[in-house]
Amino acid sequence: MEILIVEDEAEIAQLIQLYLEKEGFSCRTCRDGINALQIFQEQKPDLIILDLMIPGLDGLEVCARIRQKPESKDPYILMLTAKGEEIDRIIGLSTGADDYMIKPFSPKELVARVRALLRRSMRQGGQSQTYRTQHFSLDLDQRCAYRSLKPGETELLELTTLEFDLLSTFISYPGRVWNRTQIIDKLWGSDFFGDERVVDTHIARLRKKIEPDPANPTFVKTVIGVGYKFEDLSAGKE
Numbered sequence: 255m256e257i258l259i260v261e262d263e264a265e266i267a268q269l270i271q272l273y274l275e276k277e278g279f280s281c282r283t284c285r286d287g288i289n290a291l292q293i294f295q296e297q298k299p300d301l302i303i304l305d306l307m308i309p310g311l312d313g314l315e316v317c318a319r320i321r322q323k324p325e326s327k328d329p330y331i332l333m334l335t336a337k338g339e340e341i342d343r344i345i346g347l348s349t350g351a352d353d354y355m356i357k358p359f360s361p362k363e364l365v366a367r368v369r370a371l372l373r374r375s376m377r378q379g380g381q382s383q384t385y386r387t388q389h390f391s392l393d394l395d396q397r398c399a400y401r402s403l404k405p406g407e408t409e410l411l412e413l414t415t416l417e418f419d420l421l422s423t424f425i426s427y428p429g430r431v432w433n434r435t436q437i438i439d440k441l442w443g444s445d446f447f448g449d450e451r452v453v454d455t456h457i458a459r460l461r462k463k464i465e466p467d468p469a470n471p472t473f474v475k476t477v478i479g480v481g482y483k484f485e486d487l488s489a490g491k492e
Contacts, residue, residue: 255372258299259283260290261334262308270303273361274368287311294320299329301371306335314349321350321414328415330371352416353448363447370443385425388487392422401464416441417460424474424484433481457482
């Protein structure tokens with residue numbers, strides 16, 4: 255697994271790299287946002303550890319630009335910041351970060367979070383199935399999602415890795431109501447350390463891509479006081 259560490263404080267970058275390489279990960283470091291985007295385009299890392307306050311382009315802008323350009327290999331993003339205010343966490347997650355850590359942090363906890371993020375893709379390995387509903391089809395082997403526009407016409411949905419996993423989880427269990435904890439357990443694993451509201455952020459991002467009117471969702475519906483459920487006529491699993 256390839257990890258890019260974007261951190262302008264050399265001592266912190268070296269500490270993160272030391273702990274991750276001890277666990278068998280391959281790491282590369284850089285100190286600014288512009289260089290981070292260049293390395294991302296060239297090497298397509300599996301995961302990016304991204305400091306919020308870096309020179310050039312800040313972490314929020316780097317994260318947003320990566321998420322605006324869907325790639326065949328979409329990285330997980332773990333954002334780091336010295337700021338602890340709630341608003342900073344919400345802004346970081348809304349740009350597409352998968353998790354969030356506040357400095358100072360435990361290197362062991364960081365490694366655990368990295369493993370939890372990467373475990374999501376490993377759980378999907380080995381499957382060769384297609385799920386179909388009235389309006390969607392998902393190829394779990396190729397990790398492609400399509401939406402029906404009208405009879406005989408479909409479009410490929412440009413989903414991030416997490417958005418695909420979220421949609422496939424919903425379609426796999428049609429009509430089931432999921433609370434935040436259950437969704438986190440399914441996608442991140444039981445050792446998730448982050449803010450549960452990351453679920454709400456990614457639900458909102460998914461709705462923007464699959465709903466005719468995201469403000470009045472047809473497919474991913476909110477169950478007040480409980481969580482979320484997916485509704486669409488099922489055509490089964492192949």
